[in-house]
Amino acid sequence: MVVEYKLREMRPSDVLAVVRIANQSFLETARLGWLMGRRIVQRLISDRECLFVVEDSRGEVVGFVVGGCRGDRATIGWIAVHPNHRGRGIGGMLLKAVEDRAREKGIRVVETGTPFARPFYEKYGYECVHVERSMILELVGRSISIPEGVRIRTIMLDDLPMLLEFMGDEDEWLRFASAYFAAYENDPEKAILVTSEEENVLGVAVGRSDKTCSELAALSYLFVKEKGDAVKVLNSFAYVASSRGHRWLGVELPIMGITEELLEKMGWQDAKLPFFWTRYRLRKKL
Numbered sequence: 001m002v003v004e005y006k007l008r009e010m011r012p013s014d015v016l017a018v019v020r021i022a023n024q025s026f027l028e029t030a031r032l033g034w035l036m037g038r039r040i041v042q043r044l045i046s047d048r049e050c051l052f053v054v055e056d057s058r059g060e061v062v063g064f065v066v067g068g069c070r071g072d073r074a075t076i077g078w079i080a081v082h083p084n085h086r087g088r089g090i091g092g093m094l095l096k097a098v099e100d101r102a103r104e105k106g107i108r109v110v111e112t113g114t115p116f117a118r119p120f121y122e123k124y125g126y127e128c129v130h131v132e133r134s135m136i137l138e139l140v141g142r143s144i145s146i147p148e149g150v151r152i153r154t155i156m157l158d159d160l161p162m163l164l165e166f167m168g169d170e171d172e173w174l175r176f177a178s179a180y181f182a183a184y185e186n187d188p189e190k191a192i193l194v195t196s197e198e199e200n201v202l203g204v205a206v207g208r209s210d211k212t213c214s215e216l217a218a219l220s221y222l223f224v225k226e227k228g229d230a231v232k233v234l235n236s237f238a239y240v241a242s243s244r245g246h247r248w249l250g251v252e253l254p255i256m257g258i259t260e261e262l263l264e265k266m267g268w269q270d271a272k273l274p275f276f277w278t279r280y281r282l283r284k285k286l
Helices: 012-025 033-046 090-104 118-123 157-167 170-184 227-243 260-265
Strands: 006-009 051-055 061-070 073-081 109-114 127-132 134-138 150-154 191-196 201-209 216-224 248-252 279-285
Touching (some): 012 033, 012 051, 012 061, 012 073, 033 051, 033 061, 061 090, 073 090, 118 127, 118 279, 157 170, 157 201, 170 191, 191 227, 216 227, 227 248
Parallel strands (some): 073 109
Antiparallel strands (some): 006 051, 061 073, 134 248, 150 191, 191 201
């Protein structure tokens, strides 16, 4: 039986179908019903211009795309096809809908970001222009100990003036303070000061428990005066994360004083978890 598909603009009555397709399609957190449902409703309220669905001959929604046109760029936020209807060109129909809308507005560039769908976009002429690399370390099944010759303690509020002097740069200190206060309410033990045994400050590290998966601790800030101390500070944070029972430690590159190659030698891997991943930025010129 040949199934005919029809493209149309998204309507409020499509919200349930869109959420269910997202549930069954995305590996990343966009599959969460409360998240996708809220964002789709917000877009239907604020801007429906690049929201499209494809329905089959029975009128059932089998795919959707959430795009946008702003300034001289069009974007693809989410695109998904029901598992029973994949491989039939529906994804291409949805991409073309956003691209055609962009052309109508005089826009000649479409951009998107994705952790897992890079081959799909490349099939339709998109090129990877930037990689936002993230890496993870499996803490379970390996020996995690305090690095030799260092001491670790939680950063207290009274330490902030001393750290401003240690960093010697107000902008750098503000980046630290932003990460510190983000952790202060729920994860204060993940803001650590690392010193030598003589109490000389080597560096600081701040992280957080992932909101979606509590088994992941993610590093949000690291600072050292000497690049040679960066591994000690990172490993100190790994010890804290392990002692709190986390399974994974995640980092977003770049990290001060630590290269991707060094992380790989230390056992870190490219992040491909459903809740923590490397993101690929892709672009197509129309």
